[in-house]
Amino acid sequence: MRPRYKPWAKDFIARHPEVIIPNAHEKRGMWHTSFAQPDLPLHIEIGSGKGKFIFEMAQRHPDVNFIGIERDENIIVSILQKIIQQPLDNLRLLQVDANDLLSIFAPNEVDRFYLNFSDPWPKNRHEKRRLTYRAFLDQYKTILKPSGELHMKTDNQGLFEYSLESFSRYGMIIKNISLDLHQSNFPDNVTTEYEEKFKAKGQRIYHCQTLFR
Known part of the structure; x- marks a missing residue:
């Protein structure tokens, strides 16, 4: 099922670069600087959907930094809305395609990947x-x-x-x-x-x- 089109999504995302990080490739090798506690392990979920998993994981595990990857702007805004309502210092988002992760993350930069459904x-x-x-x-x-x-x-x-x-x-x-x-x-x-x-x-x-x- 295709997600419902949200004409406001692009502008909404652009207003919150502190959560959905723009120009992801520029952070390659420096993702730790995007978090309040930069020395924590980094876990990545590829295909976060509406964000139930990644949001709850970040709540349960404040000793880990999380990045949720979701390429569809009509879907990722659902996670963004959750974070705006309840900010989490250890959760960031990327609206990117996962086909070329090597241009976004440096060798030995990540501690765990999640592939859910x-x-x-x-x-x-x-x-x-x-x-x-x-x-x-x-x-x-x-x-x-x-x-x-x-x-x-x-x-x-x-x-x-x-x-x-x-x-x-x-x-x-x-x-x-x-x-x-x-x-x-x-x-x-x-x-x-x-x-x-x-x-x-x-x-x-x-x-x-x-x-x-």
Whole structure:
């Protein structure tokens, strides 16, 4: 479903550069300067949607700095409105496409990536668009610190199976895996908007945490 067009979104975003950081590539290697506590670990969510996950994570973990990436201005304004109503010193946003993360983040700059309910791109000809395709893994590995992690959640079994195979071929270590997250004992799970809908329907949520060698 395409998001509803919000003609006011562009101007609203432009008025809040302290939250949605403009000219992201100029911050490459210096993202710590965007936060009140620059020495904290940096966690990135790719595809933040309306922001339930990243906003709640920032609330629960004031000892971590967070950046939510969402390219659609009609969607990212929902997160912006949350932050304006309840400011969080440890949360910033980027309205960018995640295809070229290396132009935005420097090597060893990030501690963790989150991929929550990414587009599964089920057709074989679209494999290279999947966020767990090898070319994306190359970017994550470069940007992450040696101890950095990649966390993933999805309702799509096909994407999950593909991702596990992709991780394995890449030589990654699977730290934690759940084939039905809401029936597991995984602690402190923060849900997304999509996850709440799927949970209400009784759909299975797949989850894994991985490390790069």
